[in-house]
Amino acid sequence: VQLVQSGGGVVQPGRSLRLSCAASGFTFRTSGMHWVRQAPGKGLEWVAVISHDAKSQYYVDSVKGRFTISRDNSRNSVYLQMNGLTIDDTAVYYCARDKGVGASGGEDTFDYWGQGTLVTVSS
């Protein structure tokens, strides 16, 4: 199993950024996928989940209406479109595979993680 992330970088407040996560080594279409972030020196914060079939997506309250998680099962990839970025969105962002189909609430567990990509929001 491998999750390889791309995207990220430095962006001004209010601008947009798209993160990508390319999966290999497993049957992508059967797994839910998540994004988790970690602000500098802080703990882990779950950001978003998309179910295996893309029928369900959930977000942490602080990004609702600004971030969109999506997936392309034909490309074995999951994405995080981030609009209206603020300084508080500065963090390392990880994609993570769900042990199951994802978006199951209490049962969701993250068994494989990408390498992380730093998003810095600064003027």
Place this chain on the structure above:
Amino acid sequence: DIQMTQSPFTLSASVGDRVTITCRASQTINSWLAWYQQKPGKAPKLLIYDASTLESGVPPRFSGSGSGTEFTLTISSLQPDDFATYYCQQAYTFGQGTKVEIK
């Protein structure tokens, strides 16, 4: 929303020590709890899921227990590779983390 409270925030221990970290949920969560280890600059690693099931490849010195609202992660004999930060997780909430430091 369910809140997850970990304790202690920091733990100083020596190689060979038995270490226990506690995670309390603000309401009953059955056994849907996972534990992760994170080292500086690295992605977290899944250790335990469903409160007590050891993830494949994780050394058996790690164990998890508990149900309802109180859960523990135990390292039976701390090894040099175990100095790291540990997080509990339930659904879309992580605990604050426990840093295990060298005494």
